[in-house]
Amino acid sequence: MSRLQKFLLVTAAATAALLGAAIPAQAHVTVSSSTTDPGAYATLTFKVPNESDTASTTELTVDLPTDTPFTSVLAQDIPGWAVDLVSSDLDDPVADGHGDSITSAVTSVQWTATGGGIAPGRFETFTLSVGPLPESGTLYLPTVQRYSDGSESSWVQQAQGGAQTEHPAPNVVIGAAAAQPAAGSSVAAPADAAHTASTGSDRWGVGLGITGIVLALLAAGLAGVAFGRVRRIGPPAAERHDAAPEGSGQEGPDHESSDRVLSAPR
Numbered sequence: 001m002s003r004l005q006k007f008l009l010v011t012a013a014a015t016a017a018l019l020g021a022a023i024p025a026q027a028h029v030t031v032s033s034s035t036t037d038p039g040a041y042a043t044l045t046f047k048v049p050n051e052s053d054t055a056s057t058t059e060l061t062v063d064l065p066t067d068t069p070f071t072s073v074l075a076q077d078i079p080g081w082a083v084d085l086v087s088s089d090l091d092d093p094v095a096d097g098h099g100d101s102i103t104s105a106v107t108s109v110q111w112t113a114t115g116g117g118i119a120p121g122r123f124e125t126f127t128l129s130v131g132p133l134p135e136s137g138t139l140y141l142p143t144v145q146r147y148s149d150g151s152e153s154s155w156v157q158q159a160q161g162g163a164q165t166e167h168p169a170p171n172v173v174i175g176a177a178a179a180q181p182a183a184g185s186s187v188a189a190p191a192d193a194a195h196t197a198s199t200g201s202d203r204w205g206v207g208l209g210i211t212g213i214v215l216a217l218l219a220a221g222l223a224g225v226a227f228g229r230v231r232r233i234g235p236p237a238a239e240r241h242d243a244a245p246e247g248s249g250q251e252g253p254d255h256e257s258s259d260r261v262l263s264a265p266r
Helices: 003-022 191-196 201-232 255-263
Strands: 030-033 042-051 057-063 072-075 081-095 103-112 123-131 138-140 142-145 153-154 172-173 186-187
Touching: 030 172, 042 057, 057 123, 072 103, 081 191
Parallel strands: 030 186
Antiparallel strands: 030 042, 042 123, 057 103, 057 142, 072 123, 081 103, 138 172, 142 153
16 A cells, blocks of 8 residues: 555544544533523523434423422423423422422423424424522433434433533523533523523534534645645656666666777777
8 A cells, every 4th residue: 555545544534533523413402591590580491403314303301300399380382282290299398489388399391292293403492481490509400302213312411520421411500600501501691591592512512513624624635735746756766767677678878888988999
């Protein structure tokens, strides 16, 4: 294998690896909140893209916190979807905003498609009004997305130390001074919550994708330059010599010089 062939093979392999790492494997479920103020009542908007090429999303289940339960949960009606608020008894009663003791709370919300669901290449938003928010920390909202072919995607993993996870749970970082949102979350101001279309992790994936494409183009350009140099240089120097091929009837410079000396008149 020539040096050029080896170079092109390594370049192609590196380009494929870069592009594979740069393009996000899945478009996950995320959530945005109209506010992150501790103890506030907020509007949570779940953005649910359909990641399957052949099946539709037909069911979505979101688990709500049980350690700091919401005393108020309202679901917005969505055409083509039925919603079910599932309540559970609480281990420890909590007080609502009116001073009353609450012994049960909504701990799960399930949306079920009454029509075709979310088709491939489409997304839908699901909205809840909840409160009060916890006083601090990160509010994780594990979500399970089910498809018409019986498969499902479980967005339930909690990030540890800011690391990216493969199936991050939608989450909201509580507090106005919260740091960069973790994967699966998007914090929006109240006036902009309805217009939130992407998350920090989505932008991270797009940035990596662009970087991979640029590196691929650079690699292709270097391969072209290398190929042009090889063509200009020609065959290796070892193959270029002045000696005539054996049996060709032609003699090299030294033989011609000897013949001229021998035939010179004395």
